[in-house]
Amino acid sequence: MSPIKTRRDGGILEVTLDRPKANAIDLATSRIMGETFAAFRDDPDLRVCIITGAGEKFFCPGWDLKGAADGDAVDGDYGVGGFGGLQELRDLNKPVIAAVNGICCGGGLEWALSADIILAADHATFALPEIRSGTVADAASVKLPKRIPYHIAMELLLTGRWFDADEAKGWGIVNHIHPASALMDQAWEMARLLASGPPLVYAAIKEIVRDAEDSKFQDAMNRITQRQLSSVDILYGSEDGLEGARAFAEKRDPVWKGR
Known part of the structure; x- marks a missing residue:
């Protein structure tokens, strides 16, 4: 069964990461994600993409550490677009909306940061805990200090501490917070607005x-x-x-x- 579910409605593509139990990304999943987003980029009839996670608890915790323990190399072949298929995908000139429906940490937060607009459920939580597993949040280390105050970005990177949706919005990481039950409706409303544009x-x-x-x-x-x-x-x-x-x-x- 594919770890990626898609829904297409007019010019909008919804991509759901559905890999129980926590929607973690291994090398094979990342390659499928890359193929999915490259197809979105290259389809002239698609105008906007929504990314989200399956279930109510996890958006994405990032890299699958269990997969790494079983032999997935952290510097392995992530496929087109790099890890998660988005952050290094060349010439992606269409809007992407992230609908963060739960825990969003590590590479999952980096995946969300690859979107143009981020909506979050009110119960969503965030962190960059790579420091605790002896590795580096590489994409976040590049992106965050350019997007939020340097000292805040460094605190999040150096401590790996958790923060909630309200704090994420306060620092400008998240655009809007919605009740969990309304998150996807709001994401589709935003997507339809963008799909109607030039x-x-x-x-x-x-x-x-x-x-x-x-x-x-x-x-x-x-x-x-x-x-x-x-x-x-x-x-x-x-x-x-x-x-x-x-x-x-x-x-x-x-x-x-x-x-």
């Missing part, structure tokens, strides 16, 4: 954000205005690039075609 603009936003992460402001702006980013070049020469202005002038809702 896909070429989303692609340009995501590529600009990635490109500008380590760039000086003027260098990034020059690449944008000179159409050196492929998604920006496509947008500026597209039908959708004109549709917004036409719709405004004609006092109607825009019809985005993705071309």
Whole structure:
């Protein structure tokens, strides 16, 4: 039985990690996840992805330590997209929403951080406990100090302590908190909102954000205005690039075609 369950509705893909008992990720699962997200990236009819965990207790605790004890190497073949299939997936220019439905720690938190928007159930808890198992939360060590205050990021990385959804929201790790019973409805509501938007603009936003992460402001702006980013070049020469202005002038809702 596959550890990944998918549900497709219009332009939205829901991906559920379903690997009892705790939704931990081993090498084989990571490779399946990578194939799933690469297919989402490459399908022109899909616009938004929701990721979540099966059950009510675990979103994902990250790396399967039992699998590691049985021989899965921590530096093994995670497949396309790296661990969990998302954090190193190239050219993923579509929005991803994480619906954190429970315990979210270690590589599971890194998986959530690979999303663009994070929603959490009110009972969700978070941690980066790698320090206790003698390893490093590598992706979180790269991402967190850029997203939240440095001293808070370092505290979480160096102590591995647990924190709740309210604290996660306070530091900006989580966008919104919802009752557990409403979490997936809220995730789908957000996904439908995004799916109704302009896909070429989303692609340009995501590529600009990635490109500008380590760039000086003027260098990034020059690449944008000179159409050196492929998604920006496509947008500026597209039908959708004109549709917004036409719709405004004609006092109607825009019809985005993705071309």
